[in-house]
Amino acid sequence: MEKDGINKPARVLWRLGYFLRELIVSTLSVGPIPTHVAFIMDGNRRYGKQQHLNQGGGHVAGYLALKLMVLYCRELGIKYVTAYAFSIDNFKRSPEEVRCIMDLMVEKIEQELSQVDNTFSRMGVRVHFSGKLELLSQPAMDAVKRLMAATAGNSKALLTICFAYTSTDEIVHAVQETCRRKLAPDQIEGKGNYVVKVEDIEKHLYMAVAPEPDIIIRTSGGHRLSNFMLWQSSNTCLITFSQLWPAMSCWHLVWAVLKFQRNYYYLEKKKKQM
Amino acid sequence: MLFSLNFTLPPIFFTNLSPQSKPFWNVPLHWRLKAKNQTSHVPKSPLCWTAEQELIQQGKGENSVEEEEEKVFHLGLEDQTLPLGLRREAMPRHVAVIMDGNRRWARLRDLPVGSGYEAGVRSLRKIVELCCQWGVKVLTVFAFSSENWFRPKVEVEFLMSLFDRGMQEDTGSFLRDNIRVSVIGDLAKLPETLQELIINLEEATKSNTRFHLIVAVSYSGHYDVVQACQRLAMKAKCGLIEPSDINESLVEQELETKCTEFPYPDLLIRTGGEFRISNFMLWQLAYAELFFAQSLWPDFGEVELLKALVAFQQRRRRYGNAPAKFKALEVACVEF
Numbered sequence: 329m330e331k332d333g334i335n336k337p338a339r340v341l342w343r344l345g346y347f348l349r350e351l352i353v354s355t356l357s358v359g360p361i362p363t364h365v366a367f368i369m370d371g372n373r374r375y376g377k378q379q380h381l382n383q384g385g386g387h388v389a390g391y392l393a394l395k396l397m398v399l400y401c402r403e404l405g406i407k408y409v410t411a412y413a414f415s416i417d418n419f420k421r422s423p424e425e426v427r428c429i430m431d432l433m434v435e436k437i438e439q440e441l442s443q444v445d446n447t448f449s450r451m452g453v454r455v456h457f458s459g460k461l462e463l464l465s466q467p468a469m470d471a472v473k474r475l476m477a478a479t480a481g482n483s484k485a486l487l488t489i490c491f492a493y494t495s496t497d498e499i500v501h502a503v504q505e506t507c508r509r510k511l512a513p514d515q516i517e518g519k520g521n522y523v524v525k526v527e528d529i530e531k532h533l534y535m536a537v538a539p540e541p542d543i544i545i546r547t548s549g550g551h552r553l554s555n556f557m558l559w560q561s562s563n564t565c566l567i568t569f570s571q572l573w574p575a576m577s578c579w580h581l582v583w584a585v586l587k588f589q590r591n592y593y594y595l596e597k598k599k600k601q602m
Numbered sequence: 603m604l605f606s607l608n609f610t611l612p613p614i615f616f617t618n619l620s621p622q623s624k625p626f627w628n629v630p631l632h633w634r635l636k637a638k639n640q641t642s643h644v645p646k647s648p649l650c651w652t653a654e655q656e657l658i659q660q661g662k663g664e665n666s667v668e669e670e671e672e673k674v675f676h677l678g679l680e681d682q683t684l685p686l687g688l689r690r691e692a693m694p695r696h697v698a699v700i701m702d703g704n705r706r707w708a709r710l711r712d713l714p715v716g717s718g719y720e721a722g723v724r725s726l727r728k729i730v731e732l733c734c735q736w737g738v739k740v741l742t743v744f745a746f747s748s749e750n751w752f753r754p755k756v757e758v759e760f761l762m763s764l765f766d767r768g769m770q771e772d773t774g775s776f777l778r779d780n781i782r783v784s785v786i787g788d789l790a791k792l793p794e795t796l797q798e799l800i801i802n803l804e805e806a807t808k809s810n811t812r813f814h815l816i817v818a819v820s821y822s823g824h825y826d827v828v829q830a831c832q833r834l835a836m837k838a839k840c841g842l843i844e845p846s847d848i849n850e851s852l853v854e855q856e857l858e859t860k861c862t863e864f865p866y867p868d869l870l871i872r873t874g875g876e877f878r879i880s881n882f883m884l885w886q887l888a889y890a891e892l893f894f895a896q897s898l899w900p901d902f903g904e905v906e907l908l909k910a911l912v913a914f915q916q917r918r919r920r921y922g923n924a925p926a927k928f929k930a931l932e933v934a935c936v937e938f
Contacts, residue, residue: 496850496888503831503853507838507845522839524832526824551917555888562823562881566892591876 352582353404359589362542364408365401365581366564368556369394371548371572378572384428389574391436395447398487400578402451404585408538409453410488412556416460416497430468433491437471441478448475452484458534459493460501488538495558502532535560543588545580547573565591684736685908692915694868696740697733698890700882701726702874703898710898716760721900723768730815732907734779740814740864744882748788748822762793765819769799773806780812786858787821788829814862821858823884830856859886866890869914873899873906891917 369390376386394411401409419426440446448455457472464472472491506528530536540560544553549570553561567584569576684690701722708718726743733741746761776783785800792800833856837843843852859865867883867890875896879887893910895902 494888496853496885499827499885500848500850500853503827503834504845504848506831507835507848510835511838511845522832522835524828524835526828529828529831551892551894552889553887553892558884558888559824559827561879562884563878566877566879566894587877 349400349403349578352578356404356582356585356589360592361405362585362588363406364410364539364541364543365406365584366410366412366541366544366557367394367397367573368412368544368546368550368554369573370546370550370554372574374548375572375574383425384432386574387429387432391432393574393576396578397576397581398448398453398485399451400581402453402485404581406485408486408488408541410458410490410535410538410541410557412490412493412554414459414491414493415555416463416492416494417555419463419492430465434467434471437475441474446478448479448487449482452482453479453487454482454485455479456486456488456537457491458488458498458537459491460497461492463492486538488535490535490556493534494555495553496555498534499529499559501534502529505532530559533559540564543567543584545569545584547571547576563595685904687912688736688908689915690737693737693911694891694914695738696742696862696864696867696869697738698742698744698867698870698883698887699729700744700870700872700874700880701899701902702872702876702880704900706874707898707900715757716764718900719761719764723764725900725902727772728903729907730781730813732904734781734813736911738813740816740862740867742786742816742818742859742867742883744818744821744880746787746819746821747881748820748825749881751791751820762796766796766799769803773803776803776807776810776815780810782807782810782814784814784816784861785819786816786826786861787819788825789820791820816859816862818882822881823879823887824881826858826883827853827885829858853885857885859883869893869910871895871902871907871910873897873902 372386372390374386375381375389376384379385379389381389394413397411398409414429418429440448455475457476461469461472506524509528510522510524535557540562541557541564543565544557544561544567546552546566546568547570549568551568553566557564565584565588567587569580571580704718704722705715706718707721708715711717730741745765750761751758775781783803785804789797789800830853834843834848834852838845838848854860854865857865866886866888870879870882870887870890871893872878872880873895875894877894879892891914893913895906895910897906
């Protein structure tokens, strides 16, 4: 028997899975839960080829995986989730692929906004896009702004999607803003005026909306940051999984949290010593 | 010359999740990489919904899963001076190392902490020699972090005296072996005698070309970017540039690593089993391959370095672009 297009065995399985996840969450909550988890979503195209999907099918799968991962993070009580969706370097890919990804993003945002209660609002998640958004086409920019506006009132968690983002570009932007502020006429107060500090740069970063990540998870076996949150990752636990992004499950998240908990007290001790 | 970022740490009982964990002597001549058989400690469970299952539910993922695009690695002709498994044309030009684990090494042997640092110095000498032989052009070592100033005063003073002694003792070998030495970091915080020694050593070795050793002392990635920003702010104040002119190239020219021809590390090795960058060269590590070794720094020798380099050479580096054919990518790796 089907309900909402989902057959009964699948619904039973989903409820069983939800119950099991509740047990896991209760166990993990005995220890510290990370505040901010970031994902480098690598492997969508390879997944699409493996599964013989149409062009863009891998990215659709990646989008579904992201929504599920946000749900699991909400269940775990993780307040900030960041996903590296599209790098400025990715604009060097073929124009067809870039256009496909932009069209897919616009299509998915429209799909969400067409519902009375979109997925993110149901989860209480505010969506924020970080990056050099002026590089996006006008339809993509409009869709992004509408989604951010539609979810602006949600406060249980923040999902930051890094789109048209690289960390070096973020730092350059912060340096530019810092220099502009230091040169502004109303800032001329004394000889300390032109001293630049870490805080001056940090407040102008695109990712200033969230604290430093506790964990950065990269899929597909890559062991590099690929210009993602370089400034913010100085004390972040870096975890790599060999699975492709669409194949990520909540068990990977549980494993990552366990690893975080193992290092947590050592890092706290180090912070206190400073 | 070295340091340790290490503090007390609970015993390590998790293994590295890296799928590239083959011992160096086990590298086959013809190796197929199969994504689904790679090391994974996380079991798949039907009770946890994944995107894969969502697609199956939607009737899109019903085809059987085939192998991932095969990555076939052919080892080139072996260079007589390189160990088995290494290809000279794919050697990283710039290797960065976080030398972690000296104090743990000493504690495990019931030795004073100073012995750990001294063992680390010996290990560093060995690694410098190997990098010279194997064709690495630049080696950057994280000797003393900005955060290490908060350590006990006795320990900091010991480390400063160790740097002093190490530089004096090794000046002869740097000149003999044609090694250029640069020291990066907030040197104003160092004792004046050490600052003078550093200036003299840099001056004496500045024309050496065979190998470049960069020692990061009183350094952090945040400090590097902040001091670059400070310089650019002063230039803007003097009217030399506009804030809108600031781009990645200008920032790079002001970073401390401007002293070298290859400022961006291709490979970062961290010893000691920790999976963090600990505020080291944050800007420059944008595309670096990261290798986390379980062994402590004084135990990191030829075998471990070989493992790291073999693992590096087996990785595909795409820099965000579409994947190229393997041969073209190999060339691209060399060019970068």
